[in-house]
Amino acid sequence: MTVASFAIMAGTLAVNLGVTTWEARAGRRLGSEILRADARHTLSDVLVSSGVIIGLILVRVGLKKADGILALLVAVAIAYTAVSILRGVGRTLGDAARLPAAEIASVAAGVEGVAGCDSVRTRGSENAVLVDLHLLISGDVSVQRSHEITEAVEETLRARFPQVTDVVIHVEPAEGGGSGRSSERPLARDTAQVVPVATETHQALSREDRGQPSA
16 A cells, blocks of 8 residues: 555544544534434544554554454444444434423423323433323313413423423313313203103194094
């Protein structure tokens, strides 16, 4: 290998080293798993280039086995880098929880008008967390007021957890909150009481049409 070849490889090594350093710092600052993963990937290129340069130098000075040993070490380093990348993005790819559900529920339940909070689910990346939850609100509350309460809950969660980028809220009536599902049962009983009366009236009219005296 010529001096020019060594110079090109050294230049490539310097560029990759600069790229991986910048990406690692930016990834930590921005909380970006993509940048951190790519920084580790670029670092593997740095290790390969370094191994090739060192191996060629050692072979030139007479250490014939150095090339194979360095190739093995580089392979181990690349495998370790791959594992570290998978571990870093595993939570995002696996849709794991990003924030404590109990803490989310506690913050949401502290908003005025909220009777309770459950079914909390968080997912996403470290700096972009998506939140789904169910809010229990009194059945006497109007739709407009329910909307205002959910807006307040979303603003409170965003203020408490800056990494939250989206909040999806499902509203459910709290037990004993007025006009809930239970109001349908009395209506069904009243309807059942009216039906026999209507039937008896129809039967009486039918007998009169046939000339029969009604009961």
